[in-house]
Amino acid sequence: MFDVIAFLIENFQDWETCPKQDALGTLLAEAGFDGEEIRDALECLEHLTNSLSMDQAILDDCQYIRVFNQYELDVLPEEVIHLLSFLQAESGINSTQRELIIHMLTQLPDEDITVDHTKLLALMVLWLHQSELPILIGDELLVALHGHTMMQ
Numbered sequence: 168m169f170d171v172i173a174f175l176i177e178n179f180q181d182w183e184t185c186p187k188q189d190a191l192g193t194l195l196a197e198a199g200f201d202g203e204e205i206r207d208a209l210e211c212l213e214h215l216t217n218s219l220s221m222d223q224a225i226l227d228d229c230q231y232i233r234v235f236n237q238y239e240l241d242v243l244p245e246e247v248i249h250l251l252s253f254l255q256a257e258s259g260i261n262s263t264q265r266e267l268i269i270h271m272l273t274q275l276p277d278e279d280i281t282v283d284h285t286k287l288l289a290l291m292v293l294w295l296h297q298s299e300l301p302i303l304i305g306d307e308l309l310v311a312l313h314g315h316t317m318m319q
Contacts, residue, residue: 169284171200171208172291181297182216211271215295218267233265242273247285254289264292 174195179185186194188209195205233255235248251268254260260268268288272280 168204168207168211169279169287171195171204172211172287174198174200175208175212176290176294182212182295183297212291212295215267215271215292218270233262239269239273242277243269243280244282246282247272247280250282250285260289260293260298264289264296264298267292 175185185191192205192209195208196202200208233252235243240248251260251265255262255265268285271288271292272285275284
């Protein structure tokens, strides 16, 4: 799933510029992705696009501290929680985007909940929202795609 997401982010400006579902599935299969990877990625994207319709202003206008519940603390590695806090503190993501990322992370198998996968999910959420982010934050997130920073 993560390779498919990386491919989409690298090859399309945003979700709106992607081909529709059937054509996208064909394009991804031609790019060499297997059916399960494609299905998982497209289901994830569909779930997130449906979540985009919720009233974001409710969370984004609130000034509160996010307290993780015990389940989230058990599932999410400390480094992932620190990354999410950092991204929000540096205005890389907003409260709604953080909640979407947390929700997606808690749906993954434990071995897939890593800092790199969190970065990729953050990029995906930002890509879906057509969000701009500070260059240094973007550079840090792009490490998940390229394995190295883009700035020298």
